[in-house]
Amino acid sequence: MKHIITLSTRDLEKSVEHGGCGECQTACKGIANQNCENENN
Amino acid sequence: MIHQYLMNGRHIVLDVYSGSIHVTDPMAYAAIGYLEKGLSREEVLQKLKVEFPESTEQDFLDCFSDIDELIESKKLFTKDNYAPLAGKLKSHSGNVIKALCLLVAHSCNLACSYCFASQGHYHGESGLMSFETGKRALDFLIENSGTRRNLEVDFFGGEPLVNFQVCKDLVAYARSIEKEKGKNFRFTLTTNGVGLTEEIMDWANEECHNVVLSLDGRKEVNDRFRVDRKGKGSYDQIVPKFQRFVEKRGDKEYYMRGTFSHFNTDFTEDIAHMADELGFKELSMEPVVLKPGEPSALTEEDLPILYEQYEKLALDLLRRKKAGDPVTFYHYMVDLDRGPCIYKRISGCGSGTEYMAVSAQGELYPCHQFVSDKEYKLGDIWNGITKEEAREEFRNTNVYTREDCGKCWAKLYCAGGCAANAYHSTGDIAGTYEYGCKLFRKRMECAIMMKVEESLMEQG
Numbered sequence: 001m002k003h004i005i006t007l008s009t010r011d012l013e014k015s016v017e018h019g020g021c022g023e024c025q026t027a028c029k030g031i032a033n034q035n036c037e038n039e040n041n
Numbered sequence: 042m043i044h045q046y047l048m049n050g051r052h053i054v055l056d057v058y059s060g061s062i063h064v065t066d067p068m069a070y071a072a073i074g075y076l077e078k079g080l081s082r083e084e085v086l087q088k089l090k091v092e093f094p095e096s097t098e099q100d101f102l103d104c105f106s107d108i109d110e111l112i113e114s115k116k117l118f119t120k121d122n123y124a125p126l127a128g129k130l131k132s133h134s135g136n137v138i139k140a141l142c143l144l145v146a147h148s149c150n151l152a153c154s155y156c157f158a159s160q161g162h163y164h165g166e167s168g169l170m171s172f173e174t175g176k177r178a179l180d181f182l183i184e185n186s187g188t189r190r191n192l193e194v195d196f197f198g199g200e201p202l203v204n205f206q207v208c209k210d211l212v213a214y215a216r217s218i219e220k221e222k223g224k225n226f227r228f229t230l231t232t233n234g235v236g237l238t239e240e241i242m243d244w245a246n247e248e249c250h251n252v253v254l255s256l257d258g259r260k261e262v263n264d265r266f267r268v269d270r271k272g273k274g275s276y277d278q279i280v281p282k283f284q285r286f287v288e289k290r291g292d293k294e295y296y297m298r299g300t301f302s303h304f305n306t307d308f309t310e311d312i313a314h315m316a317d318e319l320g321f322k323e324l325s326m327e328p329v330v331l332k333p334g335e336p337s338a339l340t341e342e343d344l345p346i347l348y349e350q351y352e353k354l355a356l357d358l359l360r361r362k363k364a365g366d367p368v369t370f371y372h373y374m375v376d377l378d379r380g381p382c383i384y385k386r387i388s389g390c391g392s393g394t395e396y397m398a399v400s401a402q403g404e405l406y407p408c409h410q411f412v413s414d415k416e417y418k419l420g421d422i423w424n425g426i427t428k429e430e431a432r433e434e435f436r437n438t439n440v441y442t443r444e445d446c447g448k449c450w451a452k453l454y455c456a457g458g459c460a461a462n463a464y465h466s467t468g469d470i471a472g473t474y475e476y477g478c479k480l481f482r483k484r485m486e487c488a489i490m491m492k493v494e495e496s497l498m499e500q501g
Contacts, residue, residue, distance in 0.1 A: 005063065005496075012060045036382060
């Protein structure tokens, strides 16, 4: 029996290599609410 | 570092540094908690045997096997490997600027008492941005944007529609040069709705990537603060205009942006009002930020009520989604697969570095909430950054330089929080606005719980 279910999430460690392009958007005037806009990630 | 919490009957475990989210049974939840506290396997096993007397040896073995599998795949008890990156952020971003908040009007046709910009004139003289100043701001943005393609400009105030012709002319100018410059301008508009006309709606629906529409919810709530110069509430005037605007907007982005205060800690009623009675589906309600002691400021006594409200809201949004009539709450919009990269999570919103505000007179500030604070005037759009030490202060501030963030499980979701709120509450942009942190953590717990429920629903 599985005791743990893991949700699918972005691999933060991999984003060290591929992240940081800065093309994502800078409502409220919450970083978590932003989406990555780099199709290569 | 992990964070564990119970919500809506779910046992949820967040692994902070991998970003992994797990939903467990009570046994695994207990075991993970004991391991985090430093107990040995044998000690954990003995405790589990006491707590789960009906379970078999095989159950315990399976539980440890699941945990080991996650540790092996770097999804549980992951170490912090990102601290060294924080120091590299400076060279990573260079001096690139990619977003501007244009204060096209230091004046407003409303006089909201909680306005951080002192009813729109920013503690100074009223004034409108000229086309020439705005044009220079756009040129300044292009000149300083490096290889960034997506550039963002928000028309802000005061009330930007007081100066609509300049907004319109600036967009036309940007559109005329963006292809040649290899840029993609995304315009947003933040408005109180008073000046909306059919012409303005059509223009915004054509040109604005997103519009932020200020409404606090129920009529009596909205009209407590959002009043005109004669003290008359704005609800009856703006609601029909907003409804027309959103109807014409079709599928394009918008947000109804409300503020809640000590006087409406039952803010879920305002969200329900906007969704059910007014027909708005994209909603954002923000806690007011005021000095403690002001009558409408949120208090420590309000916190348990607000926590309960946030949970109630999350459950209500899940109910609406199941019923096929979803409503979006901005702070619960978390895309686990396409969320921000680690650089963004460490460095934050970019205020003072890649995001700046331009006053009507062309002065540069770290963001709209610093405008008129001479200590943080960075320079102007003609001469560029002249107060380099202020930009350096922002550039060197990140989630690892904020002492209070060290032990916080939510730090890679908020990236250290809002520099302006920190500055206004502690006098230091590297401080933290603790009240805001408490609300943020609760919102993230709710947002993650919703993701758990949605994921389990999909898996049947």
